[in-house]
Amino acid sequence: xxxxxxxxxxxxxxxxxxxxxxxxxxxxxxxxxxxxxxxxxxxxxxxxxxxxxxxxxxxxxxxxxxxxxxxxxxxxx
Amino acid sequence: xxxxxxxxxxxxxxxxxxxxxxxxxxxxxxxxxxxxxxxxxxxxxxxxxxxxxxxxxxxxxxxxxxxxxxxxxxxxxxxxxxxxxxxxxxxxxxxxxxxxxxxxxxxxxxxxxxxxxxxxxxxxxxxxxxxxxxxxxxxxxxxxxxxxxxxxx
Numbered sequence: 001x002x003x004x005x006x007x008x009x010x011x012x013x014x015x016x017x018x019x020x021x022x023x024x025x026x027x028x029x030x031x032x033x034x035x036x037x038x039x040x041x042x043x044x045x046x047x048x049x050x051x052x053x054x055x056x057x058x059x060x061x062x063x064x065x066x067x068x069x070x071x072x073x074x075x076x077x
Numbered sequence: 078x079x080x081x082x083x084x085x086x087x088x089x090x091x092x093x094x095x096x097x098x099x100x101x102x103x104x105x106x107x108x109x110x111x112x113x114x115x116x117x118x119x120x121x122x123x124x125x126x127x128x129x130x131x132x133x134x135x136x137x138x139x140x141x142x143x144x145x146x147x148x149x150x151x152x153x154x155x156x157x158x159x160x161x162x163x164x165x166x167x168x169x170x171x172x173x174x175x176x177x178x179x180x181x182x183x184x185x186x187x188x189x190x191x192x193x194x195x196x197x198x199x200x201x202x203x204x205x206x207x208x209x210x211x212x213x214x215x216x217x218x219x220x221x222x223x224x225x226x227x228x229x230x
Contacts, residue, residue: 011170015099019180022102053103 001062001071003035004028010039010067017043018050021072025056028074033059036070043070078226079108079217085117085142086150087159087174093118093230094177100226101184108224109181110217112191115230116200117142119178119188124204133199144174182207189216 007024009017017038024034036047044061047070051058055076062069078100082093093109100107111119120142126134152158166173172180182188187209195201195211202211210216221227 013169013171015095015102016172019098019102019184022104050103053105 001035001059001069002033003071004032006035006037008037009043010037012038013040014042014046018046021047021050022054025054025072025074030074033071033073036072038068038070039066041068043068047072078105079110079221079224079228081217081227081229082109082111082115082118083113083229084150085114085140085147087147087162088149088151089230090115090118090144090147090174091177093228094174094181096228097181097186098177098184101181101186105226106224107181107184107186108189108220109186110189110191110220112194114140116190116194116198116205118144118147118174119190119205119208120200121204121206122146124200127199127201127204129199136198137200144178147174178206189220 005024005028007020009020017036017040021034021036028034036043048058051072057073057075059071059073080093080097082090097107097109117140122143122145124137129137148156148159149162163173188207189210189212190205190208192211192213
C-alpha cells in the first residue's frame, strides 16, 4: 500500500507505537496515509481501536514474516 | 479518563502511565489524581525538611519515593528484582517510568495532587515535580463523573 509517511516502531511495545502514531498523524494533512511498521502483534488490535476512537480511518494490515505494517488515513483534525 | 494513583509500586505506576499515555494519544482528556502513597510517584528526588514534624520527616526518609526510587510490588528482593526488571525493560526498549511521566506531560495529561495526603505526610507544593492542581475528593469526583473510564491503581 502507498503511504505518505512511514514510521518505524520495530522493537517497540505498547504504548509506544500508538503514541508515535498519534504524534505522526498530527503532522499529516487530511487524507494522507500513514504506514506504521511494527513487530509487536498487539498493534493489529490496537490500531483499529485507536482509529475508531480518534475518528481516523483504519485501512488494513499487511504481514511479512514477523514484520507487521498497518495503515491509517487521517480523517479528523 | 481519570486515574487514581494510590500506590507507589513501580509496576502499578508503569501501568497507570501506560494507560495515561495511550488515552492521551487517543484524544482523551486524562486526569491523574495522586493520593496517599501515590504522591511518591511525583515527588522530587530530594525533599526538604521544611515544616515537617519529626514523624513526617522520618516517614519521608523511609519512603523516599520519586519515580527513580520506586520498587516493584513483588519480587523486589531488596532492590535486586527491581534492578533486573529495569534492565530487562531497557533491553526491550521500553521507556522507564521517568520517561513515561515526561511523555504524559508532553501529551497534556493533567496531574492533581491530593492535599489531604500532602498534609498527612508533611509534603508541600515545592516537594513535587509539575502539578496542575492541588485538590480533594470533590474535584476528583467532578472529573470522574464526566469521564467514561475511571480507575483506581
